[in-house]
Amino acid sequence: MSGNGLLVAGVDIGNSTTEAALARVEPDGGKRFLASSITPTTGLKGTPENVAGIMTALEMVLERAQMPKAKIDRILLNEAAPILGGTAMETVTETVVTDSAMIGHDPRTPAGMGVATGVLVRIDRLDSDAAAEYGGVIAVADADFGYERAARLINESRANVTGLILEKDEAVLVYNRLDRKICIIDEVRRIGAVPLGVLAAIEVAPPAMTLRALCDPYGIAALLGLGPDETRRVSAVAKSFVGKRSGAVIKSPGRNVAENTLPAGKMTVYGDRSLETDVDSGAAAIMAALESAGEIHDVTGESGTNIGRMIDAVKSGMAAVSGETPRITDILAVDTVTPAAVSGGLAGETRLERALGAACMVRSSGLPMERIAEELGRKTGARARVGGAEAAAAVLGALTTPGVFLPLAVLDLGAGSTDAAVLERDGRIRYAHLAGAGDMVTMLIQTELGLRERSLAELIKRHPVAKVESLSHIRAENGGVYFYREPLAPKFYGATVILKDGELIALGGDISPEKIVSVRREAKRKVFVTNALRAVKKVSPDAKLPYIALAGGSAEDFEIPPMLMEAFAEMGTTCGRGNVRGVCGPRNAVATGLVLAMED
Numbered sequence: 001m002s003g004n005g006l007l008v009a010g011v012d013i014g015n016s017t018t019e020a021a022l023a024r025v026e027p028d029g030g031k032r033f034l035a036s037s038i039t040p041t042t043g044l045k046g047t048p049e050n051v052a053g054i055m056t057a058l059e060m061v062l063e064r065a066q067m068p069k070a071k072i073d074r075i076l077l078n079e080a081a082p083i084l085g086g087t088a089m090e091t092v093t094e095t096v097v098t099d100s101a102m103i104g105h106d107p108r109t110p111a112g113m114g115v116a117t118g119v120l121v122r123i124d125r126l127d128s129d130a131a132a133e134y135g136g137v138i139a140v141a142d143a144d145f146g147y148e149r150a151a152r153l154i155n156e157s158r159a160n161v162t163g164l165i166l167e168k169d170e171a172v173l174v175y176n177r178l179d180r181k182i183c184i185i186d187e188v189r190r191i192g193a194v195p196l197g198v199l200a201a202i203e204v205a206p207p208a209m210t211l212r213a214l215c216d217p218y219g220i221a222a223l224l225g226l227g228p229d230e231t232r233r234v235s236a237v238a239k240s241f242v243g244k245r246s247g248a249v250i251k252s253p254g255r256n257v258a259e260n261t262l263p264a265g266k267m268t269v270y271g272d273r274s275l276e277t278d279v280d281s282g283a284a285a286i287m288a289a290l291e292s293a294g295e296i297h298d299v300t301g302e303s304g305t306n307i308g309r310m311i312d313a314v315k316s317g318m319a320a321v322s323g324e325t326p327r328i329t330d331i332l333a334v335d336t337v338t339p340a341a342v343s344g345g346l347a348g349e350t351r352l353e354r355a356l357g358a359a360c361m362v363r364s365s366g367l368p369m370e371r372i373a374e375e376l377g378r379k380t381g382a383r384a385r386v387g388g389a390e391a392a393a394a395v396l397g398a399l400t401t402p403g404v405f406l407p408l409a410v411l412d413l414g415a416g417s418t419d420a421a422v423l424e425r426d427g428r429i430r431y432a433h434l435a436g437a438g439d440m441v442t443m444l445i446q447t448e449l450g451l452r453e454r455s456l457a458e459l460i461k462r463h464p465v466a467k468v469e470s471l472s473h474i475r476a477e478n479g480g481v482y483f484y485r486e487p488l489a490p491k492f493y494g495a496t497v498i499l500k501d502g503e504l505i506a507l508g509g510d511i512s513p514e515k516i517v518s519v520r521r522e523a524k525r526k527v528f529v530t531n532a533l534r535a536v537k538k539v540s541p542d543a544k545l546p547y548i549a550l551a552g553g554s555a556e557d558f559e560i561p562p563m564l565m566e567a568f569a570e571m572g573t574t575c576g577r578g579n580v581r582g583v584c585g586p587r588n589a590v591a592t593g594l595v596l597a598m599e600d
Contacts, residue, residue, distance in 0.1 A: 006073040009061065010387065010594030011054055013078060015045050015416035015439070017553060020057040021591035022065050022072075031595060033581055035064035036588045045416070051375050058380070075376055076387030076594040077369065107187040108510070110246035111175035115213050116163035116183040116202045117223050120194060120250070123150055123164075126157040138163040138200050138248075142191050146170075151177035163202040165248060167191040185246045199224055199251040205244075214249060215241040224251040264356065265305020269293045279307045279356060283333035286358075290331060299328040299360075307358075314360045330361035332436030334526045339450035357444055359436035359527075361417060391421035391431030393593030398549040398578045399423070400592060409545045410578070410589065411532055411564070413554035415439045418528070420535030422545065432538035434531050438554045444523035449511060456507070460520055462557065463500045465513045468492045474504075477513050521559060528560050529567050536568075545571070549578035555586035 005026040012019045018041045023033045037060035043049020058075070062068050118136035121128075123145055131137055137159050141150045147170040154161050155178060164174065166186035175184055183204045188194065201223040203214045213219035217238040221231040234249075241247050264279035267286065272294030277285050279301075290296065301308035315326050337352040369386050376384040387393065391410075398410040412419040415438040421431040438461070446457035466474040466482075471493055473483045491506060496513050498505040507516075536545065548568060554560055561577050568575040578586045 007067075007070060008074040008076065008595055008598060009058055009072050009382075010076045010393070010591040011057065011078070012390075012393075012588070012590035012594070013045055013050050013054070014041055014414055014553075016414070017041055018050065018053040018057045019588050019591045020054075020061045021588055021595055022061040023595045025074075025595075025598065031598075033592070033595070034067070035061050036584055036591065037061040037064060038587060046369060046372075048371055048375060050372055051379070054372075054376060055379060072380055072382045074598065075373075075380065075382045075384035076598060077373055077376075077384065078390040078393060078590050078594060079369065079386055079388070105185060105188065105247050106244040107169070107171065107185055107246060109169065109172050110186065110204045111171040111184040112181055113204045113206045114183055115223065118160070118162045118200065120165075120196050120198055120200050121159070122196060123153050126153065126159040126161060131159050134159075136160045136162040138165060138202060140165050140191065140194055140196065142167045147173035148177065150174050154182075155179045163200075163248075165191065165194065165202070183246075185248055195250060200248055201251075202246075202248045204246045209245075211241045211244050211247060214238065214247050215244070220249055224249070226251070265302035265307040267302070267307050267311075268300050269296060270298045270300075271296045279305075283335040283356060286331065286333040296329050297327060299331060310358060311360065314362060326362045328360050329363045330433065330435045332359045332434065332440065332527065332531060333357070334436075334440070334444065334530075336444055336448055336526075338447045355447065357440065357447070359416075359440045361433060361435035387594040388597050389429075389431070390590055391419060391433075392423075392429050393590045393597060394419065394551055395421045395423040395429060395593065396596045397580050397589030397591070397593035398551055400581045400596075401549050401578045402582050404547045404549055404578075407545060407547070409536060409539060409548045411535060411548060411550050411552075411555075412589070413437055413528060413550060413552040413557075413560065415553065418531040418535055419552075420532075420539045422539040430539045432535050434535055434538075436527050436531050437552075441523045441527050441554075444526065445520055448519045448523070449516065459498050459500060459505060460516060461523075463498050464558070465507075465516050466497055466499055466504075467513050468495050468497055468504075477517050521563075524557070524560055525563060528554065529563055532564050532567065545573050548573055548575040549586075549589075550576065551578045551580070551586045551589040553587070 005024050008023050008025050010021045017038050020037045021033060022035050023031050025031050037057050039053055039056045039060060041050060042053035058072065062070055116138060118138040119134040120140050121131045121137040123139040123141040125131055126137060126139060139154060139161055141164065151174045154164065161182060163182050164184040165188055166174065166184065167188055169187050171184040171186040175181065183202045185202060185204065201214065201220065203211050205211050213223060215238050217231050217235045220226065220234050220238060226234060237249055266276055266278050269275045269289050273292060275289045275293050277289040279286065299311060301311040311328065319326060334357040336355050336357050338355045340353040373384040373386060376382065394410045394412050395408060398404065399408060406425045407422060409420060409422040418434045418437050419431065421429060423429050442454060442457045442461050445460055446454055451457050464477050466476040468474050468488060471487045471490065473481055474497065475481050476499065492504055495506045496511055496516065497507065550561055550564065555577050565575045578589060580588045580592050
């Protein structure tokens with residue numbers, strides 16, 4: 001060691017970010033930290049592609065230390081290689097309509113309100129002899145009938161027209177031209193498949209309300225005159241109307257709606273005990289099997305089934321990187337729902353189908369961490385090596401948080417995994433690596449809200465939302481009203497927006513802030529609260545931990561730390577965000593710990 005000491009960098013390669021801590025190690029062993037940095041990880045964690053991101057992090061940390069030309073003597077890497085995570089989603093139910101019955105349609109612009117029943121009749125046959133036999137009729141108009149002609153035909157008809165089904169998006173245009181107001185639904189794309197001459201019911205909810213009669217099987221039975229057996233079979237129809245603003249149901253012999261369970265398959269857990277569980281049983285059964293199996297050595301899925309394909313996809317992705325057959329050492333399974341098209345529907349009907357989300361932790365011994373160190377050595381001239389266990393480094397880094405003491409547990413809340421470590425007063429360290437973290441929360445938000453873009457789900461995860469109530473003010477999700485000096489752009493009027501660092505980002509569609517907040521919080525609870533409790537149980541079976549420090553990117557979330565504080569308060573545990581070195585917040589724990597653990 002030179003008289004001026006060594007310039008040492010600790011580098012933590014994560015699934016999403018790479019962090020660096022720069023310190024001067026004095027000849028007497030004292031360590032003085034100079035700066036820290038964070039940059040996106042390049043490539044898959046623990047692969048040679050990480051080198052580019054590491055070099056960027058090192059350049060940044062030297063700049064922040066005002067030493068851009070300095071030569072780093074030592075680079076210490078975390079043991080990033082052995083453990084990686086992946087997520088997947090499979091739908092386990094589907095709603096199927098046979099013989100073209102229509103259910104659960106929810107057009108953006110229905111017209112009228114109330115309930116209408118009648119026999120379906122083509123709009124240009126309203127005064128035919130056949131139509132005259134019915135007490136009430138519901139007209140059906142395809143795209144060939146413009147809104148003016150459709151309104152004229154109804155106004156001129158002698159029939160008791162109670163409702164209208166349109167192919168085009170013209171419900172309001174027709175409604176405004178009618179002498180007698182009726183219920184109208186539109187945007188029925190497959191209107192040619194709507195059966196004529198059979199009884200149907202239409203309901204349009206009042207403003208700000210949802211359907212009442214059609215979402216109740218007994219309500220449908222009363223409208224269409226169903227018997228007990230038919231009422232039981234119509235339950236799937238009623239469930240499909242829940243939360244909808246308008247819809248129609250058609251009574252026709254042989255037409256039915258059914259909820260099918262897809263062949264999700266069986267999963268086999270190989271651990272201290274080998275167990276098999278049916279994925280159709282849900283997430284609770286899967287998690288119970290994992291806990292009963294003890295230490296997990298591997299997990300496989302039944303060939304040719306959804307779970308089999310899911311697990312094979314995760315393993316094959318890792319095998320392509322490591323060149324060997326990887327093993328799954330943990331799974332977090334979560335029951336969720338996803339908007340899915342109703343098979344056989346006439347108007348693009350959707351229904352929330354049951355789904356299973358899973359995060360898998362994959363262990364492999366062949367990832368090239370040593371090659372990463374060698375490449376860094378060639379590029380920088382520094383002595384680069386793997387500095388030690390990631391869990392141990394995280395605890396050492398978190399110990400620099402003001403106010404903590406031993407025994408200390410650290411929960412590292414990352415993107416792909418939730419890692420836990422506890423350091424006892426006698427120096428013993430226990431650690432656990434669990435599948436499921438920020439990436440899984442993003443997936444659940446995207447799935448349950450039916451978002452096309454993952455980036456939008458990521459923004460929703462990280463930021464609060466609001467409703468633009470006028471061009472001069474918004475109402476935030478916490479109920480606060482905020483006014484703007486300058487008028488907002490007209491595109492924001494009435495929109496749900498994400499509040500990102502003072503910027504408004506409009507969400508398409510008509511998802512309410514209340515729905516977003518509910519889905520966002522529940523996703524975080526399912527993943528982070530569940531995994532935090534699992535992790536603490538693994539590292540401290542008696543759960544007697546006086547201090548827990550939260551580290552990692554997800555510890556910066558505005559909702560997760562309060563959730564965990566509440567969860568651990570019942571155990572008498574002090575839980576909060578770590579503040580590494582008193583300046584870094586929950587970031588940089590591993591990178592700092594690597595430097596602190598350096599002995600030569």
